Amino acid sequence: MKQHYAYFLLIAAFIGLTACKKSIGLDPVPQNKILEYKVSNLKDTVMYGSINQLNNTITVYLPVVYGLSLIDPEIKVSEGATLTEVPVPVDVYDQKKKYTVKGKDGSTNTYTLKIKVMNPVKLDVSWPAFNLVNGEMIAYPNSDGNFIGNFNAFGQGLLRIDLLHKKTGKLTVINDALVTWVLASPTQSASLSFNPAIDTGVYQVKVKYYDQEMTMKEPLHIIHRQPDLLMPSKSVKQGATISFPAFNSIFLGLKSARVKLNDAAAYDLPVVGFTATEMTLKVPDNFPVGTYDYTALFTFEFENWKSVSKLGSLTVAAK
CATH class of the missing domain: 2.60.40.10 (Immunoglobulins)
Structure with missing residues (x-):
């Protein structure tokens, strides 16, 4: 019986020694990871995103007092890896932003960015x-x-x-x-x-x-309201055109425009065209040459609205 027991121990020892010679290989560590996500557009402040390598998410916790509408990231990846696109500023309302990392072995890994704003006060x-x-x-x-x-x-x-x-x-x-x-x-x-x-x-x-x-x-x-316009100083040649922008309103049904000079003769300024925010008028070929420094009284007529009169500064040169 003792002889059989000794024989059994000898066999077990041999098997153990043989097994020790075998090495079990570990899976290689993926080289397609985002290692660091830094928000770079905060003055005198450093902020990093929290990277979850299990579910491939990057979470940025953003205090509301920073008042950011965009975050500008600096991203570090595994050695030899690259991002498939150059990082650009991200709108803080964008909850679908993704980053894909391509490892040097050709493998890829995609992360989803989550931006969580820390605002303890209920919006009012x-x-x-x-x-x-x-x-x-x-x-x-x-x-x-x-x-x-x-x-x-x-x-x-x-x-x-x-x-x-x-x-x-x-x-x-x-x-x-x-x-x-x-x-x-x-x-x-x-x-x-x-x-x-x-x-x-x-x-x-x-x-x-x-x-x-x-x-x-x-x-x-x-609602619509009375059309109005700004009257910047204008310099123009005879026969050319001048334009005026709308002010806190839009142009509706512009019918005509004319200008009266120094309380004397009045000249029609034919409407070349107009949009909601700009009108273009033609200065007649026979318009008197001269400088009318806020002595030119412009009058504009609109359909279904009152006419608008404004003094303006106008300089007209020979064509």
């Missing part, structure tokens, strides 16, 4: 009370408007403003509103410009501020 926005007329905020094409809110930051492009036309369902998005501080006030003011081509009508307004949003209690009502 409203129109200034003095701008409300019969429970509506009144505004005009080619003009500016504003509202107030607790943004705790300032800058341009921080907000996304959705204007939903209540009758047609057409959606207009404004993403270039400028947020500024209001003196002696805990709130900030957001100014926005209404496109000259915006449809008139009543709109529901939704304001998005990073990961929060709020619908305005009162609607926005876009």
